[in-house]
Amino acid sequence: MSTDSKFVQSCVFSIPGPIEVTDEVLFANAHPSMSHMSPDFARVFGDCIRMTRQLLYSEDAQPFLIAGSGTLGWDQVSANLVEPGENALVLHSGYFADSFADCLQTYGANVDQIKAEIGGAVKEADIESALQAKKYKIVTVTHVDTSTAVLSDIKAIANVVKRVSPDTLVVVDAVCSVASEEIQMDAWGIDVVLTASQKGLGTPPGLSILVASQKAVQVFENRSTPVTTYYGSWKKWLPVMKAYENNTAAYFATPPVNLIYAFHASLTQIMQGSVSLEQRFKLHKEVSRRVKKAAEEIGFKGVPLSEDVQANGMSALYFPDGFTASDIVPRLLKKDVVVAGGLHASIKDKYFRIGHMGVSVVDPSRGDIDKVISAVKESLAEAKVSKQ
Amino acid sequence: MSTDSKFVQSCVFSIPGPIEVTDEVLFANAHPSMSHMSPDFARVFGDCIRMTRQLLYSEDAQPFLIAGSGTLGWDQVSANLVEPGENALVLHSGYFADSFADCLQTYGANVDQIKAEIGGAVKEADIESALQAKKYKIVTVTHVDTSTAVLSDIKAIANVVKRVSPDTLVVVDAVCSVASEEIQMDAWGIDVVLTASQKGLGTPPGLSILVASQKAVQVFENRSTPVTTYYGSWKKWLPVMKAYENNTAAYFATPPVNLIYAFHASLTQIMQGSVSLEQRFKLHKEVSRRVKKAAEEIGFKGVPLSEDVQANGMSALYFPDGFTASDIVPRLLKKDVVVAGGLHASIKDKYFRIGHMGVSVVDPSRGDIDKVISAVKESLAEAKVSKQ
Numbered sequence: 001m002s003t004d005s006k007f008v009q010s011c012v013f014s015i016p017g018p019i020e021v022t023d024e025v026l027f028a029n030a031h032p033s034m035s036h037m038s039p040d041f042a043r044v045f046g047d048c049i050r051m052t053r054q055l056l057y058s059e060d061a062q063p064f065l066i067a068g069s070g071t072l073g074w075d076q077v078s079a080n081l082v083e084p085g086e087n088a089l090v091l092h093s094g095y096f097a098d099s100f101a102d103c104l105q106t107y108g109a110n111v112d113q114i115k116a117e118i119g120g121a122v123k124e125a126d127i128e129s130a131l132q133a134k135k136y137k138i139v140t141v142t143h144v145d146t147s148t149a150v151l152s153d154i155k156a157i158a159n160v161v162k163r164v165s166p167d168t169l170v171v172v173d174a175v176c177s178v179a180s181e182e183i184q185m186d187a188w189g190i191d192v193v194l195t196a197s198q199k200g201l202g203t204p205p206g207l208s209i210l211v212a213s214q215k216a217v218q219v220f221e222n223r224s225t226p227v228t229t230y231y232g233s234w235k236k237w238l239p240v241m242k243a244y245e246n247n248t249a250a251y252f253a254t255p256p257v258n259l260i261y262a263f264h265a266s267l268t269q270i271m272q273g274s275v276s277l278e279q280r281f282k283l284h285k286e287v288s289r290r291v292k293k294a295a296e297e298i299g300f301k302g303v304p305l306s307e308d309v310q311a312n313g314m315s316a317l318y319f320p321d322g323f324t325a326s327d328i329v330p331r332l333l334k335k336d337v338v339v340a341g342g343l344h345a346s347i348k349d350k351y352f353r354i355g356h357m358g359v360s361v362v363d364p365s366r367g368d369i370d371k372v373i374s375a376v377k378e379s380l381a382e383a384k385v386s387k388q
Numbered sequence: 389m390s391t392d393s394k395f396v397q398s399c400v401f402s403i404p405g406p407i408e409v410t411d412e413v414l415f416a417n418a419h420p421s422m423s424h425m426s427p428d429f430a431r432v433f434g435d436c437i438r439m440t441r442q443l444l445y446s447e448d449a450q451p452f453l454i455a456g457s458g459t460l461g462w463d464q465v466s467a468n469l470v471e472p473g474e475n476a477l478v479l480h481s482g483y484f485a486d487s488f489a490d491c492l493q494t495y496g497a498n499v500d501q502i503k504a505e506i507g508g509a510v511k512e513a514d515i516e517s518a519l520q521a522k523k524y525k526i527v528t529v530t531h532v533d534t535s536t537a538v539l540s541d542i543k544a545i546a547n548v549v550k551r552v553s554p555d556t557l558v559v560v561d562a563v564c565s566v567a568s569e570e571i572q573m574d575a576w577g578i579d580v581v582l583t584a585s586q587k588g589l590g591t592p593p594g595l596s597i598l599v600a601s602q603k604a605v606q607v608f609e610n611r612s613t614p615v616t617t618y619y620g621s622w623k624k625w626l627p628v629m630k631a632y633e634n635n636t637a638a639y640f641a642t643p644p645v646n647l648i649y650a651f652h653a654s655l656t657q658i659m660q661g662s663v664s665l666e667q668r669f670k671l672h673k674e675v676s677r678r679v680k681k682a683a684e685e686i687g688f689k690g691v692p693l694s695e696d697v698q699a700n701g702m703s704a705l706y707f708p709d710g711f712t713a714s715d716i717v718p719r720l721l722k723k724d725v726v727v728a729g730g731l732h733a734s735i736k737d738k739y740f741r742i743g744h745m746g747v748s749v750v751d752p753s754r755g756d757i758d759k760v761i762s763a764v765k766e767s768l769a770e771a772k773v774s775k776q
Contacts, residue, residue, distance in 0.1 A: 013422075019421060027418065030414040030417050031414075032408075032409075033592070069455045106614070106616070106617070106618040204646040205424070205455070206645075208455075229463070229494070230490065230491040231462070231619075232619070254458065254584065255457070255593065257594075258417060
């Protein structure tokens with residue numbers, strides 16, 4: 001590891017996850033070994049469950065915190081909420097909808113997709129038509145698709161679903177939005193928010209975080225067929241989560257103890273730090289506007305087709321005409337700014353992605369965002385010179 | 389966390405997982421954020437794959453390192469290697485066989501169990517009879533059942549399977565044995581070793597580690613029905629593991645980056661440290677004998693029925709007649725020694741469990757084992773006095 005230690009110390013790590021995390025979170029991740037059955041750990045786990053619920057503005061939704069990546073949330077939804085042969089409607093605003101659909105099909109769902117054009121979100125009128133034509137057990141929407149930086153209006157979508165097909169569960173893939181975009185589960189009528197630790201939540205990767213409304217829990221409990229996963233089964237995890245929320249340990253599988261300490265440290269900063277949750281969302285909007293404006297002024301163009309579908313925790317930017325990833329990304333890296341390449345297959349080489357979430361946004365004294373903006377400007381200028 | 393910081397600093401943490409980990413491992417777990425797609429991380433991941441294979445004395449078996457607990461290994465076996473309606477034979481030497489059977493049934497296997505008496509391992513003659521009576525796709529055995537501290541002779545069992553039913557895959561649940569008990573995958577003909585990070589491997593919990601023989605990979609590739617899990621699908625993970633082994637990043641789900649750094653640090657100590665792997669196994673045997681002898685001399689009795697089925701990385705000890713957990717365990721805790729209670733339902737309150745794995749065993753300068761033995765002796769003496 002010695003070869004990269006200089007690199008990681010001095011760089012601005014600006015990909016859309018894993019994001020930069022605070023020293024307090026890293027310190028917590030190095031917590032000495034603790035028993036997952038100890039009262040001390042149970043209290044910390046219980047705090048995480050309570051704070052996760054609060055973060056989503058819910059009174060009574062049920063969090064599930066399980067060792068795994070964000071992907072495990074798809075399995076949980078597909079295997080606990082949808083029974084084989086039932087219908088699922090997947091709203092497609094980028095790469096991750098294809099994968100969610102693939103997961104649903106693995107567990108036996110009949111999947112229909114509504115695909116937005118690249119850079120767009122699915123239109124409410126199209127959702128309404130689909131819901132009128134067929135009965136769906138769930139509708140899934142990617143809140144921010146990390147491949148396109150497209151933000152879907154989950155409040156409006158939930159509203160359409162409640163109006164047209166009130167029994168249908170609204171499932172939000174919020175891996176790239178929790179803690180950088182506002183989500184009001186109860187007020188908006190969202191049934192599932194699934195996410196992961198390494199993006200807006202500012203914790204190292206390895207924790208699957210899913211929050212289910214009581215309505216979703218009821219649907220799970222009223223299944224007529226057995227749950228089709230073992231590791232992701234809510235039958236196994238629900239009693240464990242309830243026990244930990246009562247500050248009592250319970251066992252199904254060993255939780256990722258250190259990561260729970262790290263998550264606790266980050267949630268504490270998010271929920272009880274000097275920047276309020278509302279202010280956090282506001283800062284993400286401001287920084288997002290600043291990054292996008294600076295990039296557009298020098299010829300980059302956002303992948304999202306209009307301002308109302310632009311994510312606030314990341315930007316996906318087409319290179320200016322005549323430039324490609326190889327002109328820009330290596331130059332950014334030389335300036336110690338780490339960004340992500342394209343991910344959406346159809347436009348992979350035409351754009352790149354910048355993450356602006358978490359501590360880089362809420363702590364301007366780090367200078368992360370300024371450094372990224374300057375580096376993008378300088379890199380393009382250098383690329384122009386090299387082509388002359 | 390302030391309330392428990394004194395506690396965790398000074399105690400001897402002696403449960404059968406999570407175990408004490410070295411400072412180097414904790415430091416690696418606090419690695420600053422890194423991209424899972426970076427060449428630096430890919431090299432570290434690749435090293436972990438190679439060292440995991442070496443640890444199991446295999447030339448060509450395929451490791452899978454996935455965010456999750458050890459339980460995820462059961463899902464991987466059940467959903468990738470067994471097709472719905474196929475037969476699985478589960479050898480039962482404690483609590484964990486029931487769970488593995490439950491997992492196999494969740495994914496559609498027909499499960500038969502051979503149950504040993506409590507404290508015993510399943511007899512080879514019984515395995516032979518079962519294999520002669522019915523065709524099984526897999527036989528599963530818990531190498532060390534953490535609920536009983538019973539060690540099964542996986543070399544002999546694999547031998548029986550190869551002789552009687554050579555197509556049947558030998559699957560070893562080695563969560564509580566890898567790096568504390570010898571496992572020679574190739575020489576003994578083991579097809580799957582599944583484990584987790586937090587026991588003999590001396591890493592915080594949250595990483596599912598599974599190694600499949602090329603024969604098992606072939607069985608997976610020749611399936612006639614689709615894989616029945618998404619998150620645990622080898623179809624998704626096999627190309628990712630192959631890419632990382634070539635020191636190239638590939639994406640299915642975000643790996644637990646920090647935990648991979650921690651695992652790398654621990655594997656490096658295990659495979660390249662001053663104590664050889666062979667010496668490590670020898671030390672586990674010596675320490676195990678010492679702990680068991682000391683406990684038996686003062687009236688504790690091992691749960692395993694005979695010496696040949698005693699695990700070397702942990703002890704399960706019946707309390708002396710007239711004493712219960714409440715006489716001993718709280719007294720141990722007052723002496724800063726953390727042990728685990730009973731887990732096997734039939735004998736839950738009659739015994740307790742001590743872990744002696746990893747750094748506590750290979751670094752005698754820590755004094756962990758001496759402290760545990762003294763504390764057990766003192767606690768029993770005090771309990772006797774209090775009953776007079």
